[in-house]
Amino acid sequence: MTTTKPTTNIQYAYLTGFEPFGKDMTKNRSWDTIIQLNNEQIAITNDHQNEKAQGQNYDPPVTEIIHCVTERLPVEYEPIPKLLMPKHRHGTTAISNSSSNDKSPVYIPPNKPFRYFVHCGAGVPGIVRIEVQAFKYGYFAPGNGGPTDIPPDNCVPGYPYSMLKTSVDVFGLVKYLQEEKKWGNDIVISQNAGAYLCEYTYYVSLAENQLKRDGVKTLVPKDSSDFDDQNSGVCCVDRITRYLSLASKEPSSGRNDDYNGDGDKASDPNALILFVHVPPSGGPYNDAQLAQIIRDILVWLNREYRKGNSKV
Known part of the structure; x- marks a missing residue:
């Protein structure tokens, strides 16, 4: 059996909540939940007990650190792709180390x-919902920017997919949270992310990752000028051509190792993406418990989708 020294790997998690929305709102529980994990490092040790028990060869013990990076998102449509796109394409390079929140x-x-x-948002009272899917179309409710804060054509611009589902086994995750972690039946699976900024954010994140998996080099803009063009009804010919060439393409379920588009080596085609709706206020969980549920989700994702696992 192998007896080499243990190793430590560091992985990074990008966690988001939202600013307050609506009149007379001063807080958003999604951000109150997520900010508790800012710059937290979650340590997970894989000591290969199953392999040892069976007398099999095994890798050295691995301590994996999940470093949590948090960001508060605006309740406005236009900034969302500009904020999420760099994190998918350039990883931690897109993060400023001069944090604007309360922690050092x-x-x-x-x-x-x-x-x-x-991604985390405020949902309905009494339950935590783990969302399965997000749609490109159907965004009619205005954001905090006022009556005109609605996306062009009521859809997410620049992506070819009409609907996307997370690659995460949401059923298995909810079962783990309910039974193994004893959070109970107030954590449920949801297939309706709300057709508002929550679903819009989820779709953008899923679509960015799907572009990496499909090996698409350039589809959505690198800067804000293209979004401005779309908002004024102008769209350059090469973007129309790229869009039409992909519009009927079904999302790939596998990795494309030839992807070398706007992303770089800090772009992971197998990133794991989830949206969690927490109750806007009240029970059944307090803010500290909701933050612990997010930690438990990250630990489960690491365990179930560890490198080399057949699910990856």
Whole structure:
């Protein structure tokens, strides 16, 4: 059996919540939940007990650190792709180390991919919902920017997929949270992310990752000028051509190792993406418990989708 020294791996998680929305709102529980994990490092040790018990060869013990990076998102449509796109394409390079929140900034090295994207929003009272899918169309409710804060054509611009599902086994995750972690039946599976900023954010994150898996070089813009063009009804010919060439393409279920588009080595085609809706206020969980549920989700993702696992 192998007896080499243990190793430590660091993975990065990008966690988001939202600013307050609506009149007279001063807080958003999604951000109150996520900010508790800012710059937290979650240690997970894989000591290969199953392999040892069976007398099999095994890798040295591995301590995996999940470093949590948090960001508060605006309740406005236009900024969302501009904020999420760099995290998918350039990983930690897109993160400023001069944190604007209350906790002291921690150094985050550049050029590291985000392995986990967990977005959080305020949902309905009484339950935590793990969302399965997000749609490109159907965004009619205005954001905090006022009556005109609605995306062009009520859809997410620039992506060819009409609907996307997370690659995460949401059924297995919910079962783990309910039974193994004893959080009970107030954590449920949802297939309706709300057709608002929550679903819009989820779709953008899923679509960015799907572009990497499909090996698409350039589809959505690198800067804000293209979004401005779309908002004014102008779209350049080469973007129309690229869109039409992909519009009927079904999302790939596998990795394309030839992807070398706008992303770089800090772009992970197998990133794991989830959206979690927490109750806007009240029970059944307090803010500290909701933060622990997010930690439990990250630990489960690491366990179930560890490198070399057949699920990856």
